[in-house]
Amino acid sequence: MPHILVATLDDEPGVLNRVVSLIRRRAFNIQALTVGPAEAPGTSRMTLVVESDEGGAKRVAAHLEKLLNVLKVELLTEKPSVVRYLALLRISAPVAIRSQVLLVGSAFRAQVVDVADDSVVLECSGSAEKLAALAEALRPYGLLELSRTGALAMARGAAPALVPKGRAEETYPPLAMSV
Amino acid sequence: MKRTGAQILWEGLLREGVEVVFGYPGGAILPAYDALLDFPIRHVLVRHEQGACHMADGYARASGRVGVVIATSGPGATNLVTGLANAMMDSVPLVAITGQVGSRLLGSDAFQEVDVTxxxxxxxxxxxxxxxxxxxxxxxREAFAVARSGRPGPVLVDLTKDAQQAEAEVxxxxxxxxxxxxxxxxxxxxxxxxxxxxxxxxAAERPLILAGHGIELSGAGRAVLAFAEGTGTPFATTLLGIGAVPARHPLNLGMMGMHGEAWVNQAIQEADLLLAFGMRFDDRVTGNLATYARNARKLHVDIDAxxxxxxxxxxxxxxxxxxxFLEAIQPRLETRDHGPWLQRIHELKGDAAVRDIQSLPDDGHLYAAHVLHDLWTITGGEATVVTDVGQHQMWEAQYYRHDRSRSLITSGGLGTMGFALPAALGAKVATPDSEVWVVAGDGGFQMTSCELMTLVQEGLKVNIAVINNGYLGMVRQWQEFFYERRYSATPLLSPDFVKLAEAYGLKALRASTRNEARDAIRAAREHPGPCLIDFRVEQEDSVFPMVPAGAALDAMIRRPFPPTIAASVLAETGADSSST
Known part of the structure; x- marks a missing residue:
């Protein structure tokens, strides 16, 4: 089953390559990957969706933690979490059918972000299933382009303190205090 | 104070306690080599960068310190790759310094540019x-910290030529x-x-310790013995665990795995608790995982999650x-005596001693197993032995009984042929007072024999035993067992090793009988300089016992029962001579 891992990394050149290369050579498959800045300056956050059994996902996390540039790894499959994908869809929408296209889009709470002579661009976020359903619903009108991100994910509930595994919490202030 | 990058490099190495580096100069590392002349660091000039990496590896394994290797950009750096992979697999702390083209040329396919990182x-x-x-x-500073800490390993620092030349405050x-x-x-x-x-x-009645390389790396040898003695628990070692616990200890059963003694593997299969201490259940140790130690619960302690x-x-x-871990549980351990279990393991030995080649009378042939046994007895078990990879490596592990920590240096995980000679050179540099022997096959020895010249140039007393059987012996053995004796590309010619060694300036001897072998070992030890012995051993000899790859650990091909004494033993023990 797909497992979601969130890794906090040093924001340095080559770090993405280190992570991806590690997962490839350990013979795991990456289904989705998203990287962007994290809350603390100089760090970035990577959300990985890896197809594996549970033991495998834990091993991926253990391998990731061995990389010098990895600050923290969370396996979100184990806990309640929010998972979102973002999609941009360019749909053929000549004036005659444009209102139908927009109606389908609004049923999925998609936003119109661009309107051209005979096409529109919709933006939609949600689960992977919802975005797939939206694309299928719009395909009959002419799905000209589809661009979808990997997952963004965050555990529900209280913010986790940025504490390296195994260190006493008292010696590291919770992140909310340190920024 | 301002210093050039090249000066910072050597100053940094000195501050990390580095006394010697193994390397080979070239264009992109020239500024560093120029600055080297001003620093009290010994540089061992190798003949090939792979040798330099293995030397740093042997240095690190013999001493427990970080080995340092230095090479130029491009081909110099790519020649390190095998050595780095070897150190990575066997958790050896190394720092490799490579020159790189100027930073403005990066990515331009400049002369001798390779993306080394x-x-x-x-x-x-x-x-x-x-x-x-x-x-x-x-x-x-971070590179050395990373190399040493946790599970040790190699770290590479690629340094552009302009960074070596530029100045900075430090x-x-x-x-x-x-x-x-x-x-x-x-x-x-x-x-x-x-x-x-x-x-x-x-709760265990039949516990067994699986003693791995981590014992050496953790400095846990004494703690393991205290645990074993206190709880009456026998132990078996992995290849890299040899020496971490003394071979002569009565609870030490010996090596496990593909070429471990049959009763050791049988004991693993019968154990009800495996205590895996600093080992990683490599496939050469477990055989078929589906049938591995099904009766045992498993407790695994390792630095690597x-x-x-x-x-x-x-x-x-x-x-x-x-x-x-051991020190934390030691005070809370219950003293135990697993007498029945030890008795059972003793029974599992069965006729193994009779089958052992060391029990056979001299039949006029020279067997590698005899050479290794004689090397062990004549050196009093005190030598540091550095092996190559193949049959001779397994015979060494079986018949040279290592009681001393860090006294067997061998390429375990990667199985790198050509490792022995350069690694032995590094080991001798690290421990100049120890008696160092190379044990290599005729195949692997030829992969890095150019380092004989390094040995002579550095004036190092290392003895070399070439176990020469005219084949790539381990591959030949697999072809014999599993490919109907179709010897594809395994017979090999070698130069006259005696003349070769003499050409390099070594003393060299040849031995074709057991008496010649013993005499040659003694003569080599007495000679003040390095000495090579060409042991002409039985050509189609095989390493027994053997667990075929992928077979269950207890499905071993055992040593053939010696026909000459079969009858008398059968009469005594009723052992079944037909089982192999």
Whole structure:
């Protein structure tokens, strides 16, 4: 089953390559990957969706933690979490059918972000299933382009303190205090 | 004070306690080599960069310190790759310094440019590309910290030529020490986990320790013995665990795995608790995982969390330093005596001693196993033996009984032919007072024999035993057993090793009988300089016992029962001579 891992990394050149290369050579498959800045300056956050059994996902996390540039790894499959994908869809929408296209889009709470002579661009976020359903619903009108991100994910509930595994919490202030 | 990057490099190495580096100069590392003349660091000039990496590896394994290798960009750096992979697999702390083209030329396919950090990414713990002199000092400190800490391994620092030439301010004492390598330092052992471990140990009737390389790396040899003696638990070693616990200890059963003694593997299969201490359940140790130790619960202690549950699922996997673990549970251990279990293991030995080649009378042929046995007795078991990879390596592991820590240096995980000679050179540099022997086959020896010249140039007394059977013996053995004796590309010609060694300036001898072999070993030891012995051994000899790859651990091909004494033994013991 797909497992979601969130890794906090040093924001340095080559770090993405280190992570991806590690997962490839350990013979795991990456289904989705998203990287962007994290809350603390100089760090970035990577959300990985890896197809594996549970033991495998834990091993991926253990391998990731061995990389010098990895600050923290969370396996979100184990806990309640929010998972979102973002999609941009360019749909053929000549004036005659444009209102139908927009109606389908609004049923999925998609936003119109661009309107051209005979096409529109919709933006939609949600689960992977919802975005797939939206694309299928719009395909009959002419799905000209589809661009979808990997997952963004965050555990529900209280913010986790940025504490390296195994260190006493008292010696590291919770992140909310340190920024 | 301002210094050039090249000066910062050597100053940084000195501050890390480096006394010797193994290397080979070239264009992109010229500024560093120029500055080297001003620093009290010994440089061993090798004949091929792969040799330099193995030397640093042998140096590190013999001494427990970080080995340092230096090479130029491009081909110099790519020649290190095998050595780095070898060190990575066997957890050897190395720092490799490579020159790189000027930072403005990076990515332009400049002369001798290779993306070295890209190439070495999977075979290093971490690597760095340094393009500014100011970045070098903190990188060096972190590189050594990473190489040494946790599960040790190789780290590479790729240094552009302009970074070596540029100047920067360095204040070593003012800079904060590196901390990133501590991010995932093992958590302290939770009391609940220690209780679970004690429960497993307390409930066991047939416990067995699997003693791995981690014992050496953790400095846990004494703690393991204290545990074993206190709880009456026997132990078996992996190939790299040899020497970490003394071979002569009555609870030491010997090596496990593909070429381990049959009764050792049988004991693993019959055990009800395996205590895996600093080992990683390599496929050469487990055989078929589906049938591996099905009766046993498993407690695995390793510094590397990614090893826990990787190959064998365990009942309790604890990440941490083995010595710390053993010291934490020692006061709470119950004294035990597993007499019936030890008796059972004794019974499992069966007719093994009779089958052992050492029990056979001299039939006029020279067997590699005899050479290794004689090397052990004549050196009093005190030598540091550095092996290559193949049949001779397994015979060494079986018949040279290592009682001393760090006295067997061998390429385990990667199985790198050509390792022995350069690694022995590094071991001798690290421990000049120890008697160092190379044991290599005729195939592997030819892969790096150019380092004979390095040996002579450095004036090192290392003895070399070439176990010469005219084949790539281990591959030939597999072809004999599993490919209907179709000897594809395994017979090989060799030069006259005696003349070759003499051409390099070594003393050299040849031995074709057991008496000649013993005499040659003695003569080599008495000779003040390096000496090579060409042992002409039985050509189609095989290493027994053997677990065929993928077979169950107890499905061993045993040593053939010696026909000459079969009748008398059969009469005495009723043993079945037909089982192989």
């Amino acid at each position: 890209g190439v070495t990414l999977p075979v290093t713990k971490h690597n760095y590309l340094v393009t500014r002199a100011a970045d070098l000092a903190p990188v060096l 204040d070593w004492d003012a800079a904060p020490p590196p901390t990133r390598h501590l991010r995932h330092g093992p958590p302290p052992f939770a009391d609940g986990d220690l209780r679970k471990a004690l429960d497993l140990i307390g 990614a090893e826990l549950g990787k190959n064998v699922s365990v009942d309790l996997g604890l990440q941490g330093d083995l010595r710390a």
